[in-house]
Amino acid sequence: MKSPLLSLPGAVSGEGVDEGVAAHYGDLFREQRALADGTGFVDLSHRGVVAVTGGDRLSWLHLLLTQHVTDLPVGVATEALILSAHGHIEHALYLVDDGVTVWMHTEPDTQDALIAYLESMKFFYRVEVADRTGEFAVVHLPAGSIAPVPVGVVVRETPYGRDLFLPRADLESYAEKAGPPAGLLAYEALRVEHHRPRLGFETDHRTIPHELGWIGTAVHLQKGCYRGQETVARVQNLGKPPRRLVFLHLDGSEVHLPGHGTELRLAEEGAEGRKIGFITTAVRHHELGPIALALVKRNVPVDAPLLADSTAAAQEVVVEP
Numbered sequence: 001m002k003s004p005l006l007s008l009p010g011a012v013s014g015e016g017v018d019e020g021v022a023a024h025y026g027d028l029f030r031e032q033r034a035l036a037d038g039t040g041f042v043d044l045s046h047r048g049v050v051a052v053t054g055g056d057r058l059s060w061l062h063l064l065l066t067q068h069v070t071d072l073p074v075g076v077a078t079e080a081l082i083l084s085a086h087g088h089i090e091h092a093l094y095l096v097d098d099g100v101t102v103w104m105h106t107e108p109d110t111q112d113a114l115i116a117y118l119e120s121m122k123f124f125y126r127v128e129v130a131d132r133t134g135e136f137a138v139v140h141l142p143a144g145s146i147a148p149v150p151v152g153v154v155v156r157e158t159p160y161g162r163d164l165f166l167p168r169a170d171l172e173s174y175a176e177k178a179g180p181p182a183g184l185l186a187y188e189a190l191r192v193e194h195h196r197p198r199l200g201f202e203t204d205h206r207t208i209p210h211e212l213g214w215i216g217t218a219v220h221l222q223k224g225c226y227r228g229q230e231t232v233a234r235v236q237n238l239g240k241p242p243r244r245l246v247f248l249h250l251d252g253s254e255v256h257l258p259g260h261g262t263e264l265r266l267a268e269e270g271a272e273g274r275k276i277g278f279i280t281t282a283v284r285h286h287e288l289g290p291i292a293l294a295l296v297k298r299n300v301p302v303d304a305p306l307l308a309d310s311t312a313a314a315q316e317v318v319v320e321p
Contacts, residue, residue: 003045017108020046024183031182032286038144041178042187045137048111052102054127068220074099077156079218087231089207092199096156105138107199137171139164147178189283195318202280210241213319243295244319250290251312257282258308267305276300
């Protein structure tokens with residue numbers, strides 16, 4: 001969906017899955033600083049919005065998700081995953097229950113596949129699943145924001161800010177009241193700074209939750225059965241994941257950032273060395289300079305200097321080896 005806020009002054013459209021909203025509004029670092037200071041908002045209206053209603057909604061979702069949601073309190077935000085039978089991540093969901101409906105937002109254009117799976121698992125449960133993307137837009141307010149929240153709007157309150165499920169028809173009028181807009185590049189820079197993984201960026205077809213540090217935040221280890229739980233339990237109790245998420249400080253003298261999928265090698269082995277991982281997201285941060293998240297093999301020494309093509313990179317541990 002193309003956001004009407006792309007008509008705001010300076011708006012430059014995002015790319016790939018994010019092309020429906022603004023990447024920036026002309027001043028990337030100013031927009032980052034505003035978010036870090038708790039001002040402004042981010043248009044996330046390209047994300048999918050799915051609603052689940054019915055008396056069995058929480059107990060039913062509890063059977064399908066990696067998160068414990070049977071007794072999810074009204075208004076409390078949580079995250080959850082849907083895994084394949086082999087434990088690979090298929091969907092990442094950002095949920096809140098308002099007492100009547102579980103609202104969730106998902107990566108752009110993934111809601112159809114998510115709804116198809118949920119519909120296939122309804123059986124005799126008293127639940128209804130609906131795609132509300134056409135009616136509701138996700139808007140992010142940063143932590144510390146004092147921007148008003150319209151009466152009746154469902155809110156996910158997290159340590160990183162608030163996600164509003166705003167009626168799509170009100171998006172333009174709300175933007176006039178919510179402060180200066182910040183583009184998705186500013187939002188992504190803070191996401192990388194906080195080591196927060198994103199489906200489709202930090203994940204590939206074989207990613208399991210342990211690799212990204214999603215155990216505890218999106219995966220509850222003391223809940224009942226769900227698809228893929230065997231893999232989660234086996235890795236948790238008997239082994240280690242094959243890869244681990246790392247945070248990288250990139251050489252600031254390079255003009256271009258390494259793109260998603262750029263191969264990583266040990267610096268001591270040079271540009272022709274063996275591949276030991278790849279860049280997942282690289283951004284320019286207003287204070288830290290060029291930084292990135294990456295997936296590397298578990299046995300890569302935590303203090304080893306790396307190369308992303310010709311760009312030098314120093315690691316910080318996110319997921320313990």
